[in-house]
Each structure stands twice: as C-alpha cells, then as structure tokens.
Amino acid sequence: MTPDSAPHPTDVRAGSPAVAAALAAALSAAVASAGLAPSIHNTQPWQWRMTGDSLDLHLEPSRLLDVADPDARLATLSCGAALHHARVSLAAQGWRATVTRIPDPAHPEHLAHLQADGPARVDPPTVRRAQAIRLRHTDRRPLSGPRIGxxxxxxxxxxxxxxxxxxxxxxxxxxxxxxxxxxxxxxxxxxxxxxxxxxxxxxxxxxxxxxxxxxxxxxxxxxxxxxxxxxxxxxxxxxxxxxxxxxxxxxxxxxxxxxxxxxxxxxxxxxxxxxxxxxxxxxxxxxxxxxxxxxxxxxxxxxxxxxxxxxxxxxxxTVNPNDARPDHAPRLPTDQIIDSS
Ligand SMILES: Cc1cc2nc3c(=O)[nH]c(=O)nc-3n(C[C@H](O)[C@H](O)[C@H](O)COP(=O)(O)O)c2cc1C
Structure with a gap:
C-alpha cells in the first residue's frame, strides 16, 4: 500500500471496511518489517498479535536464551528493535500510532501495545529510514574503511x-x-x-x-x-x-x-x-x-x-565499499510471528 492510495479517515476506529482493510494490510506490513530487526543470535524472540487497529508485542518463550540471557535482557532489547522497525514501517506507510510500553506490569512479557491512530504525513526522511530496514545487516569483518566522522x-x-x-x-x-x-x-x-x-x-x-x-x-x-x-x-x-x-x-x-x-x-x-x-x-x-x-x-x-x-x-x-557484503541471516516467515484475531 502506498501512502497516496491508503484511505485515511481522521479516526480509524470510525472507518469504513475499506479503511479497516487498508489498516490491516499496513499492520501486517509493519510486522513483516519488524521481522527483519536484529536479535541476539538471530533468535527473533518476538510474537505479535493483531487485533483490529492495534498490534501487541510479546516475548516468545520458545526463542529465549536461558543460559546467556536468563533475565531476557537481550531478548527484550531485540524486541525493542523490532518495535522500532514496526513504528518506522507504519510511519512510512502514512499511519500515526501510539505505543504503550509494558502496558500491564503484572505481565512483563507483554512488551508493547501499538495503537494506530490515523493518518500521518510521510516525508522523505521517513521513507529513507524505512528503506534502510531491508539494507541493514550485521557485518563481523574488521573495519577496513576510514574512521567514522x-x-x-x-x-x-x-x-x-x-x-x-x-x-x-x-x-x-x-x-x-x-x-x-x-x-x-x-x-x-x-x-x-x-x-x-x-x-x-x-x-x-x-x-x-x-x-x-x-x-x-x-x-x-x-x-x-x-x-x-x-x-x-x-x-x-x-x-x-x-x-x-x-x-x-x-x-x-x-x-x-x-x-x-x-x-x-x-x-x-x-x-x-x-x-x-x-x-x-x-x-x-x-x-x-x-x-x-x-x-x-x-x-x-x-x-x-x-x-x-x-x-x-x-x-x-566503515567497511571498504568494494568488499562484497555478507548474506542476510534467515528469518521466520511472517505468518509464524503474528497471530490475528
Ligand atoms: C541485543 C543484540 C545483541 C547482539 N550481540 C551480538 C554480538 O555480541 N556479536 C555479534 O557478532 N552479533 C551480535 N548481534 C547481532 C545479531 O547476531 C544479528 O542481529 C542476527 O544474527 C541477525 O542478523 P542481521 O543483523 O544481519 O539481520 C546482536 C544483536 C542484538 C539485537
């Protein structure tokens, strides 16, 4: 969906079925982008739930590191990266969202509630930032280029x-x-x-x-x-x-x-x-x-x-731009990291 083609009512909750469908597509695309986020050992320790006009982000217990990360500190950090990727993706698709972090302290594994609020203007820096999601990767080679300025x-x-x-x-x-x-x-x-x-x-x-x-x-x-x-x-x-x-x-x-x-x-x-x-x-x-x-x-x-x-x-x-970059690490298919209801 492009920002121009998306119908944008002022209040998405009062929107038509077309708006609801456009928003559902935008939220799914945001989860797909979030799936490209970096994570400790590429564990992808996140699970998303999509309900109407909102997303909920949870720690996924089957993809935690019990030995290296017993408090889920680095898993939570990884989920934070995924949350930011989702925010960037939604903004680049022309949607404004409100995020509530750890909404229920009694359930700390429920890391965030992201509520789509309505239309947002899309500016070139936002689009460039969203484009960087697909290009970002981990490069473990020694840095052979000039020092960062x-x-x-x-x-x-x-x-x-x-x-x-x-x-x-x-x-x-x-x-x-x-x-x-x-x-x-x-x-x-x-x-x-x-x-x-x-x-x-x-x-x-x-x-x-x-x-x-x-x-x-x-x-x-x-x-x-x-x-x-x-x-x-x-x-x-x-x-x-x-x-x-x-x-x-x-x-x-x-x-x-x-x-x-x-x-x-x-x-x-x-x-x-x-x-x-x-x-x-x-x-x-x-x-x-x-x-x-x-x-x-x-x-x-x-x-x-x-x-x-x-x-x-x-x-x-910086790395030498003439060096070939490493392959992307694999990712779980989006349908394995999202539950819809
Ligand atoms: C919290 C966190 C800690 C990480 N720690 C290391 C590390 O110590 N050494 C390393 O080589 N990569 C580290 N990484 C990078 C991950 O291994 C990498 O993001 C993951 O394998 C996915 O690959 P990609 O970033 O190329 O998509 C870390 C990533 C995150 C989010």
Whole structure:
C-alpha cells in the first residue's frame, strides 16, 4: 500500500471496511518489517498479535536464551528493535500510532501495545529510514574503511537520544579496558558447557529453520581486532581480509535505569542508530558479551563513571565499499510471528 492510495479517515476506529482493510494490510506490513530487526543470535524472540487497529508485542518463550540471557535482557532489547522497525514501517506507510510500553506490569512479557491512530504525513526522511530496514545487516569483518566522522557520529547519537537513551563514545584507554573485559567474558563463557551448547544450537550448520546465525555470516578465521568480537566456537565461511580494526570507534548504549522498560527503549535506540548508520553508509556491530555477565557489565558501568546503566556495546566504522557484503541471516516467515484475531 502506498501512502497516496491508503484511505485515511481522521479516526480509524470510525472507518469504513475499506479503511479497516487498508489498516490491516499496513499492520501486517509493519510486522513483516519488524521481522527483519536484529536479535541476539538471530533468535527473533518476538510474537505479535493483531487485533483490529492495534498490534501487541510479546516475548516468545520458545526463542529465549536461558543460559546467556536468563533475565531476557537481550531478548527484550531485540524486541525493542523490532518495535522500532514496526513504528518506522507504519510511519512510512502514512499511519500515526501510539505505543504503550509494558502496558500491564503484572505481565512483563507483554512488551508493547501499538495503537494506530490515523493518518500521518510521510516525508522523505521517513521513507529513507524505512528503506534502510531491508539494507541493514550485521557485518563481523574488521573495519577496513576510514574512521567514522564527527557528523556521522552526531547523527547516530541524535538517533539514540531521540529514543530516550544515551551513547558514550569510549576514549582510547577505555577501549583497552573494553577489550580486557570482552576477552574475559568470552573466555568465561566458552568454558561453560551449557553456554557452549546453547551457542551451538543457534549458530552454524544445523539449527531451527529460519532462525540463528548461518556460517556465511561468521568469519572464516579470527579477524584482527583490538576488541574481540563474538567467539562462535567455530569458524564460518565469511571471507575476511588482512585488515585490522584500528579505525573502529566503540561506544556504550546506556540508560538511566536497568529494568525491562529501559531494555525495550535501548532496543528501539539500537534500531534507530543502526538504520541511521545504514543510511549514511556506516557499519554498526552490537557486541553484547560484556553485557551478558554481571562482572563485565559492572566493568562497563565503571567506563560510564556510573552515570548510567550499560545496555549494549557498539562498534562503529566503515567497511571498504568494494568488499562484497555478507548474506542476510534467515528469518521466520511472517505468518509464524503474528497471530490475528
Ligand atoms: C541485543 C543484540 C545483541 C547482539 N550481540 C551480538 C554480538 O555480541 N556479536 C555479534 O557478532 N552479533 C551480535 N548481534 C547481532 C545479531 O547476531 C544479528 O542481529 C542476527 O544474527 C541477525 O542478523 P542481521 O543483523 O544481519 O539481520 C546482536 C544483536 C542484538 C539485537
């Protein structure tokens, strides 16, 4: 549906059957876009319910990481990214929506209620942002292009702040502290059999259809980096050059509290930052190992001088535009992530 072709009454609840059908198509398209959001290990831990003119977002219990993410912190963050994708998609289709986050504290797995309110003007930046949804992807190769510039960093920071979250760019010394913490987190996790089994279930060769990280997205050999990326416990098929990550900028996405609502906002901010980075040709890689363990999460909090709570580490930079980009990770079909009634 194009914004021009959609009928737009002032109040969608008083609309005609044609309006209801147009809105149902827009909500379905928003869920399809949300399905392309990034998620921890590509678990896609979301389930949507569509009722008339609204959507409800729930954590999907069968796609949570019990070992690496026992509080569903990173799953909630992933769902926040999906929620932001849905918001962007609806706006680009010419619909205004109101979002109520964690509407019932007695049911914290019900993460958001999104109510379509009526027509919205569609401007070119909104369309560009929605187009970035299909282009965004995770690139784990070393950053071989120039360092990200101040204008790009400002644009990404503004996108994060617009979602009520903050970004702290690490100094050179702090990057060394981050590298030490990441090394410690990987070392500890890889020595835990349950953690290894969970990682093996979601990555590489044989895994649930439509989910997980394929070998084509995992580097064929360890990239040369100051801050180690995720150690998947095996090498994949993604060719990487001899470059070193020297031009990478590292930042911590943080908030003022550390509750599910803050994780949801952080996920929305992650999506906003990543779509902005995609639009301006920058690369963004989330690094969550230091957030997964209490001790290294505390080390990240020290890097923030305790002014906030760390939600995710981001690697920012540019890749050589001549390098072929990795394939998209698989996705569940939309009809498996939406229930209609
Ligand atoms: C909360 C969160 C944490 C993530 N942590 C890591 C990480 O530590 N290392 C990594 O290589 N990718 C990480 N990712 C990227 C996911 O693996 C990626 O989004 C997923 O495999 C889907 O692939 P796509 O982003 O290319 O669509 C993370 C993503 C999210 C949303």
């Amino acid at each position: 101040p204008d790009e960093l400002r644009a990404i920071t503004r996108a994060v702040q617009a979602e009520g979250t903050s970004l702290h760019v690490l100094s050179r010394d702090q990057v060394i502290d981050l590298a030490t913490a990441a090394d410690h987190a990987h070392h500890t996790e890889l020595h835990e059999a349950r953690w290894q089994a969970e990682l093996a279930y979601w990555t590489g060769g044989t895994r649930p259809t439509g989910t997980g990280i394929p070998d084509t997205a995992i580097p064929a050999r360890p990239p040369q980096t100051t801050v180690p990326g995720r150690d998947f416990g095996h090498h994949g098929d993604l060719p990487i050059g001899d470059g070193h990550d020297r031009t990478a900028t590292f930042a911590i996405l943080y908030g003022h509290a550390d509750q599910p609502l803050d994780w949801l906002h952080a996920g929305e901010a992650l999506s906003a930052a990543w779509l902005t980075a995609t639009e301006i040709g920058a690369s963004l890689l989330p690094l969550s190992a230091t957030i997964e363990m209490i001790s290294t999460r505390q080390a990240m909090r020290v890097l923030l001088s305790s002014v906030g709570y760390p939600h995710l580490v981001l690697r920012l930079g």
